[in-house]
Amino acid sequence: MPTRPAALPEGLTTRPLEKADAPAVFRLMAAQEQEDIGHVAIEEADIVSDWARPSHDLGARSVGVWDGETLVAYAELMGADRADTSVLPSHRGRGIGTWLAHWLLDLGRSLGSSVVGMPVPQGSPGDRLLEELGFRVRWTSWVLKLPEGAAIPERTLPEGYVVRTAGPDELRAAHDVLEDAFLEWSVRDREPFEDFAAATTGRPGFEPWNLRVAVDPDGAVVGVSLVLVSDDGATAYVDRLAVRRDQRNRGIAQALLVDSFARGREHGTRTSELSTDSRTGALPMYERVGMVVDHVWVNRAMDLT
Template sequence: MPDQHPSTLPAGLTTRPLEKSDAHAVFVLMAAQEQEDIGEVAIEESDIVSDWAKPSHDLGARSVGVFDGETLVAYAELMGADRADTSVLPSHRGRGIGTWLAHWLQDLGRRVRSGVVGMPVPQGSPGDRLLEELGFRVRWTSWVLKLPAGATIPERDLPEGYVVRTAEPGELRDAHDVLEDAFLEWSVRERESFEDFTASTTGRPGFEPWNLRVALDPDGTVVGVSLVLVSDTGSTGYVDRLAVRRDQRNRGLAQALLVDSFAQARAHGTSTSELSTDSRTGALGLYERVGMVAESIWVNRAIDVAPTTESAH
């Protein structure tokens, strides 16, 4: 792949770093692309707002928006060491914008010494095909799973003395530790700060205390966590994160947390339940065994970038 992206975008397009006030425009852009590629909208504006609220994320230095007049028609950003996101409005595809963004991200990755830059794309989508052509490899595969209408997850009895309930404010740090310890067993990244965690949970637009579920052992220690969110439309309950402490697994706690999470979501007005998992976790079989069905498949495509002192474009 060439070391530099083309020096110019198609005539008439302009670029600038994104600002927090651009969150709705990015949501509209991403929603249009998802509707085109997978037939539904998975992104929530709250996802963008809470990501951009994380203290560790320098939006101005890590993003670029591409505009046609006043309309945002494409964007890219890099969060943390290697998590990129991009989107191009379907009406503006085929003009080299996606290629320009891919190279822009690599330039930025080199500047901040990422080592590798990767992003999720629907399997088989135009974005997937473009990244493959540009030399991006598949790092892992993800599945969005849904609970069919009318179905329920079989309940599992909790071990004696264990309870599942809403997390109390004083349990937030323990919940964060359980989640991070579990996710870092297979995810190669820096440990998420507690401040970033609260920005995407209690600081998320629309968050209510019941969204954070915990499993406690007989001593009252947090040993399992589920973060269940309600879509901005109010129709879907989505388990954003689910983890059980390593020494407490194979006791039915994950299934009990799932049952509780989806039941709580239904009690708060949702009609569908879903979550996502990827090939690094080995959890796909668990979700399929309790009756969940894969609705869409995504791949994380990445490319290695060698550090350089060049400035990002």
């Protein structure tokens, strides 16, 4: 690994982030995304809901870098190994990203993490910097889009099954289906239910229809889709999608996906998006319902043990 920078450039200051900093972090991340991928995907609600998770100690796990009154970079570590970081494009090339990478690795070591990784657009300055620092690619992620005006294909469910809005009493069952499925391929601790609630019903702008469930003839939740609508109302984003293991290969996931697209259009969206990664093997399913890859991210990580 290259030599650690002794300090940040002269004139910059640091402090832990506070919840009131969410708008500043959003502006910072939006500027970086606009530069790197040509549009803004992050929303302030993403940051607010992440920071509302009871398990996340924002003050102990984050740092902001300030140039006067302007936030020009930040980093945070959520859970054991999920890092996020961003540097304002105008402040690149000054060693700030390298300093933040070392800060994250030091924090991970102090918490006993075995690895620290973060997502970056493939081929972006952040990707190239992390490669130079020795971060390996853990997995590749694809952001897929249903083109505007594309026909939404119909998908039938097994007899007696229904896709509908989740009831308030089905939130825990939805969480269980999602976590059981994600933990088949994701190496992490189980998400506390309270964190899930903060990211769904507690998310700014959440409406009941956003949480879709597939239920079997007995009324048990066997599949879940969480559909979020962009701030401008143009895009429905399928944030989470899963089907219980014993109910797979019956068309339930595709039916949930198609339902999510349709409900989004009912609420004024023009396009639909989601992301998947190389750990899931789900890319072909999304392509079969007409989605196309819009851009590619990689998760780069450093082993600490």
